Amino acid sequence: QVQLVESGGGLVQAGGSLRLSCAASGRTFSGHAMGWFRQAPGKERELVAAINWSSDTYVSDFVKGRFTISRDNAKNTLYLQMNSLKPEDTAVYYCAASTFRFRWPVSVSEYGYWGQGTQVTVSS
Numbered sequence: 500q501v502q503l504v505e506s507g508g509g510l511v512q513a514g515g516s517l518r519l520s521c522a523a524s525g526r527t528f529s530g531h532a533m534g535w536f537r538q539a540p541g542k543e544r545e546l547v548a549a550i551n552w553s554s555d556t557y558v559s560d561f562v563k564g565r566f567t568i569s570r571d572n573a574k575n576t577l578y579l580q581m582n583s584l585k586p587e588d589t590a591v592y593y594c595a596a597s598t599f600r601f602r603w604p605v606s607v608s609e610y611g612y613w614g615q616g617t618q619v620t621v622s623s
Contacts, residue, residue, distance in 0.1 A: 501525035501612055503594050508617030515584050515621070521577040521594030521614055529572040530600035534610060535579045537590035537619075544607065547592070548579065551603060562588070584621045591616040 507519040519535065534549035548558045548568035556568050567580040577594050597604045598611030 503612055503614035505594050505614045505617040508592060508619045510620045511584055513584060513586055513621055513623050516582045517619060519579040519592055519617060523575040527575055528596045532597040532603055533570060533577045534595050535568060536593045536595060539590040552601060586621045586623045589621050590619060592619050
């Protein structure tokens with residue numbers, strides 16, 4: 500059974516940092532693109548950052564310069580380092596893996612594996 504399990508969320512003051520982890524089990528994702536998404540109450544799920552099999556990365560403009568995505572294929576784990584957090588970063592953060600290997604997803608629908616999410620709350 501394939502599982503993605505996020506950890507590292509919590510409550511932090513504005514300006515603080517958190518590091519999210521996503522541990523994969525049941526299969527290896529070294530050939531897959533992986534991403535972090537977030538969803539705030541009343542808003543649509545949005546892509547925060549993504550990383551491919553060669554560790555090329557994409558970071559959304561609204562977190563660029565503050566968040567860093569990385570992966571450790573040996574540990575089958577994805578990370579999101581979040582610095583200079585703002586109250587507007589408050590959301591449930593989800594990790595996801597692409598359905599197909601060696602193919603950058605161009606839409607959310609191309610991420611076929613999802614974690615259960617971890618809450619990040621940033622207080623002002």
